Amino acid sequence: MFFTVTIVIHDGFVELQQMRYVVAVAETANFTRAAERCRVVQSALSHQIARLERELGARLFDRTSRRVRLTPAGEAFLPAARQALDAAERARAEVAAASGELRGQLAIGTIPTVTAVDLPSALKSFHVRHPQVRITLRVGASDELAEQVRQGTLDIAFLGLPPDVRPKGVRGRALARGELVAVVAPGHPLADMADVDLRRLSSEVFVDFPAGTAARAQSDEAFAAAGVSREVAFEVTNADLLARLVRLGLGIGMMPAAFAPELRDVRVVELRDPPTRVEHLIWSRQRPAPAAAAFLEALDLPAALMVT
Template sequence: MELQQMRYVVAVAETANFTRAAERCRVVQSALSHQIARLERELGARLFDRTSRRVRLTPAGEAFLPAARQALDAAERARAEVAAASGELRGRLAIGTIPTVTAVDLPGALKSFHVRHPQVRITLRVGSSDELAEQVRQSTLDIAFLGLPPDVQPKGVRGRALAQGELVAVVAPGHPLADAADVDLRRLSSEVFVDFPAGTAARAQSDEAFAAAGVSREVAFEITNADLLARLVRLGLGIGMMPAAFAPELRDVHVVELRDPPTRVEHLIWSRLRTSPAAAAFLDVLHIPADQIRERRNTEGTDPRQVPPQGSPESD
């Protein structure tokens, strides 16, 4: 079994197409197909179901893919460790973030890191907190910025809480609530809402607050990014809930402060495995102390829904 074969499997899994995978890996398709077939013979199982229209992982392929990614990440980390020992920082830095992060100036931090370490390849992925936390646990991402309800903390990772803030309602400029004062969740509950998908951490922040207030609401539009939320709100199709620190980023909507607002906590998380030199260097840019970055022993018995206090070094 060779690392190159694993790269080919990952490329096919991510593109669902042998031709596109070969283009990504810069090899001819026949060579890629031959190496995957050779690996399948060695494993004694087919990794992909192939038809003229689609390519998808078999159950064996789904079992193989996470291990292949971890092996490739380990090889990348080994190369980076050797370079770091020679005084040169190289390798990959994969970062994930929610679209409404406000606790740090992420573009500014990325710029500072790139100036200091131009040989490191930076990738950035935007997603939901649940997806990003799982990708950190699987070592697909090195670092992620999350937004969670205040009674929830990410499990299976190291990290720290960055900031806690309130949510506000955002409405169209001509909406009857645009100039209202002393607005609470009960008054909002009769409105139609634009919000993140059910089951996500971003949605839970509001759902739990409305439930605690003893009221229900209608979420007619489920979206995955803040820009689309703002567009639907501007057109008067519904109202939304956004972190107060992020709401000024939205154009042409009116912010309504609430008497009983939902809250969220922003977290920075990284893997419980050995931190790569690039990830450690980025955490240094964010002024995370070195003793918090070092590998720590898991604390058994921690309440998984207890948020660590501001500046807490660990989320297990």
């Protein structure tokens, strides 16, 4: 089924295809690359954007020989264009679902250390069952992912938060609670110890996630509660780099106990007073799109039964 959707503005019309062109140019900052993404010749894309600018009575892009950037009018237009495109895609998906066909998009976000769900296997199974759904995956920090769910750029996200923090402005549920452990290089003095406390660890140099992130807060709050401070010399954004720096002996790290066995060539040290974290699954307060609802059902977590 094919839809042609227009939005009336004064005496003119804004077409979805024009919006796609604007979004492509904004994201690539280049008319040639945008045309390649949209699979049209550049002259056609440029013509449609110029036509749209005439309809709107404002320039959307400043163009020079070196760069393309949004004007203030373009900055104002872009979010509305994205919302209109998302709404059109949602409408197509709803019609298809009513006919018994699942299609559309499924945008998922996750922290790199999720363990409550075998996400790669879940995505594979869902793709095999629903090949018409286009799945995208973003890995990031919990705070960023939660905001993207609130804004509607992600359908679903898996987060890891301190036990006293709950995601706001979304629906969801807690999946699992777990403790953190220390990870050290094989030759580190702590490598053969059965367990240590945070006071002993505080004398070490640390590799950790960036300050201000939920992943970092779990450890910072635990050390503060123990009445000790520590030095975080290396801030990283992914578990693989953290493990590599630890293996090289540049510092020690803190990781969820359920995830630590996946790291190669490091030793795991259990803690007497470990930090803890809670993994959450969240989605928008709005009714999930058909693909998102189907994915939640595939996880045995029906959306209608869970609210936070």
